[in-house]
Amino acid sequence: MTNYGRQSINQNDIDAVVQVLQSDFLTQGPAVPAFESALCAYTGAAYCTAVSNATSALHLACLALGVGYGDRVWTSPISFVASANCARYCGAQIDFVDIELETGLMSIHALRDKLEFAASIQQLPKVVIPVHYAGQSCDMRELYKLSKRYDFSIIEDASHALGAQYLQHKVGGAEYSDAVVFSFHPVKMITTGEGGAITTRRLDVDEKVKHLRSHGIKKGNDIDEPWRQDQVALGFNYRLSDMQCALGISQLARLDAFVEKRTQIAKIYEASLPLETITVLTRRDNQISSLHLYPILSKDAIFRKKLYFYLKGYGINAQVHYCPIHRHTYYIDHLKEYYEQLHQQKKGYSKQFEVYEQAEAFYNRVLSLPIYPDLAPERVSEIIDCISHCR
Ligand SMILES: *Cc1c(COP(=O)(O)O)cnc(C)c1O
Numbered sequence: 348m349t350n351y352g353r354q355s356i357n358q359n360d361i362d363a364v365v366q367v368l369q370s371d372f373l374t375q376g377p378a379v380p381a382f383e384s385a386l387c388a389y390t391g392a393a394y395c396t397a398v399s400n401a402t403s404a405l406h407l408a409c410l411a412l413g414v415g416y417g418d419r420v421w422t423s424p425i426s427f428v429a430s431a432n433c434a435r436y437c438g439a440q441i442d443f444v445d446i447e448l449e450t451g452l453m454s455i456h457a458l459r460d461k462l463e464f465a466a467s468i469q470q471l472p473k474v475v476i477p478v479h480y481a482g483q484s485c486d487m488r489e490l491y492k493l494s495k496r497y498d499f500s501i502i503e504d505a506s507h508a509l510g511a512q513y514l515q516h517k518v519g520g521a522e523y524s525d526a527v528v529f530s531f532h533p534v535k536m537i538t539t540g541e542g543g544a545i546t547t548r549r550l551d552v553d554e555k556v557k558h559l560r561s562h563g564i565k566k567g568n569d570i571d572e573p574w575r576q577d578q579v580a581l582g583f584n585y586r587l588s589d590m591q592c593a594l595g596i597s598q599l600a601r602l603d604a605f606v607e608k609r610t611q612i613a614k615i616y617e618a619s620l621p622l623e624t625i626t627v628l629t630r631r632d633n634q635i636s637s638l639h640l641y642p643i644l645s646k647d648a649i650f651r652k653k654l655y656f657y658l659k660g661y662g663i664n665a666q667v668h669y670c671p672i673h674r675h676t677y678y679i680d681h682l683k684e685y686y687e688q689l690h691q692q693k694k695g696y697s698k699q700f701e702v703y704e705q706a707e708a709f710y711n712r713v714l715s716l717p718i719y720p721d722l723a724p725e726r727v728s729e730i731i732d733c734i735s736h737c738r
Pocket residue numbers: 400401402403426427429430478504506507529530531532542543
C-alpha cells in the first residue's frame with residue numbers, strides 16, 4: 348500500500364531517542380530548549396516554543412494574541428479543522444475567507460473584499476490565520492499590509508511548510524506575522540510522533556505561550572519559601588517531551604534532504620502527468636514549496652471519484668485535502684447561528700460572504716498523490732502510468 352505521505356526514520360533518529368531514554372530526563376531536560384534553538388536557527392525566528400502538537404500551538408497562539416469571547420477569527424476553509432477549532436476553544440467566532448483555485452491558498456482579493464465589507468459593519472477580525480497549503484506560503488507581504496490597514500494579528504498555520512521559503516527567507520521567521528505554527532505529526536515535514544511548535548519575533552508572545560504551555564505556573568524566587576510555585580493564569584499541559592525533542596533535532600538535520608527528495612518527486616509528476624485529465628497546482632515566483640502534499644486538480648468531480656477508486660485498486664491511497672471546514676456538521680450549525688445573528692443585527696448584510704465558491708470547486712476536484720522522502724522514483728512512474736490509464 349502506498350499512502351499519500353509517511354515518515355522517514357533512520358538509525359540516527361532511533362539512536363537519538365534511545366540516548367534520551369538512558370539519560371536523567373525523559374521530559375523537560377536539555378533536549379527541549381536544544382530543539383527550540385535548532386528551530387530558531389533553521390527558520391531565523393527570534394523565539395520558539397515546542398508544544399504537544401500543532402493544535403495546542405494554534406490554541407496557545409490565539410490566547411497569547413488575546414483572542415477571547417466575542418472576538419472574530421478568520422481562516423481558510425481548505426484546511427484541517429484545527430485551523431478553526433483553536434478560535435472556538437477561546438470562545439471566538441470563526442469565519443472563512445475563500446481561496447484561489449490555482450493554489451488552494453487563501454485569496455488576497457477575497458480577503459480584501461471581505462475586510463472592506465466587515466469594516467463597514469464593524470465586524471473586523473481580531474486574528475487571521477492563513478494556511479500554507481501543501482507547503483507553499485500564502486502571500487504574506489500583502490496579508491501583512493492588510494493587517495496594518497485593518498488592525499488584526501496574523502498566525503501563520505505553517506503545519507505543512509517547515510522547510511519552505513518565501514521571498515528568500517525560510518517560513519517561520521515571522522517577518523510578516525505575529526506567530527507561526529508547525530506540526531510534527533508523522534505525515535508532516537519532520538516528525539516527533541506527536542508535536543508542534545510556535546515561532547515568533549515577539550518576546551511578549553513567546554513569554555505568554557511558554558507560560559501557558561505549563562499550567563500557567565510561575566516558578567517562585569522567594570528565598571523564604573523556595574519551594575513555592577504560583578499559578579497566575581489558567582494554562583495547560585501542552586509540553587513536548589525530551590524523547591520527542593531529541594527525535595525532532597535529528598529529523599530537523601534531515602529536513603533539507605527531505606525537501607530535495609520531495610522536489611525530485613514533484614518534478615517527475617510535473618513532467619509526466621496526463622494534462623487532458625489532470626491540472627497541477629500553480630507554484631508562485633519567489634517561493635520554494637516544502638511540498639508536504641502533492642495535490643492535483645482532476646478535470647471534474649466525476650473523474651476525481653473514478654481516479655480515487657482506480658488508484659485504490661492498485662494499492663495507491665490518494666487522499667482528499669480537505670473537506671472544507673465549513674462543511675463539517677459542527678461548523679454548519681455554528682455558522683448558521685452566526686449568520687442568522689448578523690442578518691438580524693446588520694441591515695443589508697450581504698450573503699456574498701457566506702459562500703466559498705472557489706473552495707467548493709477546489710474540493711470537488713482535488714486529490715493528493717503520494718509524495719514523501721522514501722517514495723521510490725520507480726513507484727512514482729507506476730502511479731503516473733496508473734493515472735494515464737484511468738479513463
Ligand atoms: C496537521 C495540521 C494541523 C494539526 O496538527 P497536529 O500536530 O496534528 O495537531 C493543523 N493545521 C494544519 C493545516 C494541519 O495540516
